[in-house]
Amino acid sequence: MLADLQQLARAAAGLEICGILFGREGRVSARRAAKNVADDPRRHFEIDPRTLIDAERGERSGGEPVLGYYHSHPSGPVRPSVTDAESAAPDGRLWLIINGQDAAAWQAVPDGEIYGRFDAIPLDCADAKGQTAAE
Numbered sequence: 001m002l003a004d005l006q007q008l009a010r011a012a013a014g015l016e017i018c019g020i021l022f023g024r025e026g027r028v029s030a031r032r033a034a035k036n037v038a039d040d041p042r043r044h045f046e047i048d049p050r051t052l053i054d055a056e057r058g059e060r061s062g063g064e065p066v067l068g069y070y071h072s073h074p075s076g077p078v079r080p081s082v083t084d085a086e087s088a089a090p091d092g093r094l095w096l097i098i099n100g101q102d103a104a105a106w107q108a109v110p111d112g113e114i115y116g117r118f119d120a121i122p123l124d125c126a127d128a129k130g131q132t133a134a135e
């Protein structure tokens with residue numbers, strides 16, 4: 001899954017890509033790409049709220065739970081930005097950040113080591129062999 005995402009990140013020509021991760025107990029089983037509706041998608045991301053609502057609705061009706069989110073940093077390290085920290089709810093969800101070469105996983109928590117919002121977590125939790133959700 002990571003190799004696929006890194007390829008998509010490279011193909012996005014400087015725009016941040018983003019989407020939703022599904023799974024249970026910290027293991028990603030599927031992902032769904034979302035439109036980046038941020039005002040400046042070269043520097044920020046905002047998951048299309050319709051995709052988010054669909055995913056949450058699916059979870060409530062017995063579908064695969066939303067485990068977290070992924071997005072890319074086209075020209076930066078795979079570390080959360082200040083903006084990421086400001087926009088993340090401390091809900092325990094997984095934040096997977098990728099660029100063309102690297103990937104890292106973070107957990108959004110109330111009192112994190114990164115900007116008070118994220119803790120680093122092992123990447124293997126995000127490197128599942130799960131199938132890709134329909135896009």
Ligand SMILES: [Zn+2]
Pocket residue numbers: 071072073080081084097
């Ligand atoms: Zn970011």
